[in-house]
Amino acid sequence: MSDIDKLRKIKTDCVQTLLGLYKRANAGHIGASLSCLDILVCLFFDRMKAEDKFILSKGHAAVALYTVLAKSGRIPESALESFYKDGTLLGAHPPCSRMLEGVTFGTGSLGHGLSLAAGIALSNRFSGIKFNVYCVLSDGDCNEGSTWEAALFAAHQKISNLIVIIDNNGLQGFGRSKDVLGLEPFAKKWESFNFEVVEASNGNDFNSLLDAFEKVENCDNGKPKCIIAKTVKGSGVSFMEDKMEWHYLPMSDDQYQKAVCESGDQNA
Amino acid sequence: MRKEFSASIEKIASAEPKVIFLTGDLGFMALENVQAAMGTRFINAGVSEQNLVSLAAGLASQGYTVLCYSIAPFAVFRPAEQIRIDVCLHNMNVKIIGNGGGYGYGIMGATHHAIEDIAVLSSFQNMKCYIPFCNEDVNEIVNVMMQRKGPSYLRMGFGIKPEGLALPAYSGVRKLKSGKKITIAGMGPVILNVFKAMEMDMDADIADIFVVSEMPLAEELPEDLLNSVERTGKLLVVEEHVSRGGLGENLSRLLLEKSAGCKLVHRFARGYPNGLYGSQAYHQKMCELDPAAICKIIKELSNE
Numbered sequence: 298m299s300d301i302d303k304l305r306k307i308k309t310d311c312v313q314t315l316l317g318l319y320k321r322a323n324a325g326h327i328g329a330s331l332s333c334l335d336i337l338v339c340l341f342f343d344r345m346k347a348e349d350k351f352i353l354s355k356g357h358a359a360v361a362l363y364t365v366l367a368k369s370g371r372i373p374e375s376a377l378e379s380f381y382k383d384g385t386l387l388g389a390h391p392p393c394s395r396m397l398e399g400v401t402f403g404t405g406s407l408g409h410g411l412s413l414a415a416g417i418a419l420s421n422r423f424s425g426i427k428f429n430v431y432c433v434l435s436d437g438d439c440n441e442g443s444t445w446e447a448a449l450f451a452a453h454q455k456i457s458n459l460i461v462i463i464d465n466n467g468l469q470g471f472g473r474s475k476d477v478l479g480l481e482p483f484a485k486k487w488e489s490f491n492f493e494v495v496e497a498s499n500g501n502d503f504n505s506l507l508d509a510f511e512k513v514e515n516c517d518n519g520k521p522k523c524i525i526a527k528t529v530k531g532s533g534v535s536f537m538e539d540k541m542e543w544h545y546l547p548m549s550d551d552q553y554q555k556a557v558c559e560s561g562d563q564n565a
Numbered sequence: 566m567r568k569e570f571s572a573s574i575e576k577i578a579s580a581e582p583k584v585i586f587l588t589g590d591l592g593f594m595a596l597e598n599v600q601a602a603m604g605t606r607f608i609n610a611g612v613s614e615q616n617l618v619s620l621a622a623g624l625a626s627q628g629y630t631v632l633c634y635s636i637a638p639f640a641v642f643r644p645a646e647q648i649r650i651d652v653c654l655h656n657m658n659v660k661i662i663g664n665g666g667g668y669g670y671g672i673m674g675a676t677h678h679a680i681e682d683i684a685v686l687s688s689f690q691n692m693k694c695y696i697p698f699c700n701e702d703v704n705e706i707v708n709v710m711m712q713r714k715g716p717s718y719l720r721m722g723f724g725i726k727p728e729g730l731a732l733p734a735y736s737g738v739r740k741l742k743s744g745k746k747i748t749i750a751g752m753g754p755v756i757l758n759v760f761k762a763m764e765m766d767m768d769a770d771i772a773d774i775f776v777v778s779e780m781p782l783a784e785e786l787p788e789d790l791l792n793s794v795e796r797t798g799k800l801l802v803v804e805e806h807v808s809r810g811g812l813g814e815n816l817s818r819l820l821l822e823k824s825a826g827c828k829l830v831h832r833f834a835r836g837y838p839n840g841l842y843g844s845q846a847y848h849q850k851m852c853e854l855d856p857a858a859i860c861k862i863i864k865e866l867s868n869e
Binding site: 393395401402403406408409412413414415416417418419420422423424442443446447449450453454 | 583585605606608610611613615616618619620621622623624625626627628629646647650651654655656
């Protein structure tokens with residue numbers, strides 16, 4: 298089995314787990330998790346080394362994170378059973394308690410992740426410990442002024458071990474990004490902030506993502522890196538794809554069966 | 566207090582290699598020695614307080630103690646959510662340093678004042694606010710703050726210790742002076758206006774004077790304060806902070822829970838009642854926090 302096939306198999310398993318979690322909890326944010334799941338699988342099962350760090354700035358995609366944490370053995374699979382239940386560490390957003398392995402910072406309010414990641418990444422300047430910090434942002438994250446404060450800082454300080462991946466699905470809380478608060482020319486913005494920028498034309502495809510990671514990680518010009526991954530909200534489930542409402546809605550029984558069926562077939 | 570603060574941090578910087586100092590582009594004529602002492606561990610992050618605080622939390626998560634410096638309003642209010650979530654909820658070892666608490670920046674105006682800072686920050690999980698009352702108080706408080714693991718806020722101002730006043734051993738609530746008829750509790754340098762009031766045609770032993778240097782107050786009030794309130798039955802609270810969420814409210818609750826009833830007079834920052842600006846002394850006068858107004862209320866209370 299090729300590396301890509303292995304990633305596809307892992308992703309398929311993760312989607313099934315993810316859908317089950319959302320269904321049992323009758324919870325929303327499914328579209329956001331499916332949008333970035335390929336990125337997270339790519340990171341946790343291919344790119345990240347043991348010493349590397351990860352920040353999910355778009356905390357509403359917590360289930361994608363919980364799923365890959367469990368699948369990669371960072372947390373026990375059994376921990377997932379508590380998702381959304383009273384007394385859980387696995388709420389709708391990653392916890393701030395520092396009690397969940399693999400979650401350095403709880404998130405959920407947009408615009409924090411890039412600064413946190415920059416701070417963690419900067420620490421190696423004092424400690425001498427080498428590692429990369431990967432930070433996944435949403436379109437909405439890039440509405441926040443604090444994200445651009447962090448971008449200015451990271452570039453100014455030449456924090457080259459910082460790798461930002463933007464889950465650019467073009468949809469945000471109450472509309473399309475282009476209609477709410479246009480981000481284009483998006484790549485040029487990050488370039489002008491002095492980031493090394495690579496665009497992944499299909500952020501829900503491992504070939505496209507791995508190619509983008511290869512390009513930025515082989516770049517040794519001292520700049521922080523940014524991958525703008527063109528993704529689809531609700532990727533892999535036809536009736537959710539590119540639909541804003543799947544930021545919020547839980548699935549009916551029929552929808553769940555259809556989603557499980559489609560996502561299983563897609564990557565078989 | 567900036568001089569005393571920077572001298573303290575300069576010493577700590579040499580002894581503690583895991584301390585990092587971040588400034589939001591402020592510190593002219595105050596932090597040059599800290600910058601020199603810390604070298605690359607001193608970072609001017611620019612005028613971007615939200616990034617500054619989350620950045621500090623990120624560094625702290627890797628085992629560093631991180632100080633974030635600005636003037637009090639900029640240090641607290643712009644990055645309030647970053648302090649709440651990234652620092653306080655995660656219990657990170659980040660120290661927010663705010664210069665010019667209260668009306669400290671006087672004629673600079675309302676944008677530069679911080680009269681709601683303690684209310685905001687003391688309501689956050691794990692946060693401890695430290696409020697020196699005079700310049701001589703700073704070094705010990707900085708050391709106490711730096712030794713405590715977790716989120717802290719240092720609210721600095723300016724205050725010269727009254728001649729002859731010996732600083733008692735440090736604690737969050739300290740008795741500065743003994744008296745008979747009323748109990749006075751104050752927070753920050755405005756307590757010095759009480760000492761000035763005492764010099765105005767008044768019995769020297771009229772009041773027990775306590776200074777509060779940590780907020781929120783510990784749930785168990787010190788015995789000497791409780792005893793004083795029970796004995797005098799009259800409590801005057803002075804603070805250069807709004808009434809909501811400040812010392813007066815905090816202390817009142819704790820006294821009520823102890824059934825320590827007393828007459829309470831609360832003098833606090835009233836904002837900008839006439840919409841006009843002036844020096845710190847001007848704003849204190851508008852709030853009846855100046856020595857003359859405090860003298861008047863002490864006399865009234867003691868004669869009741």
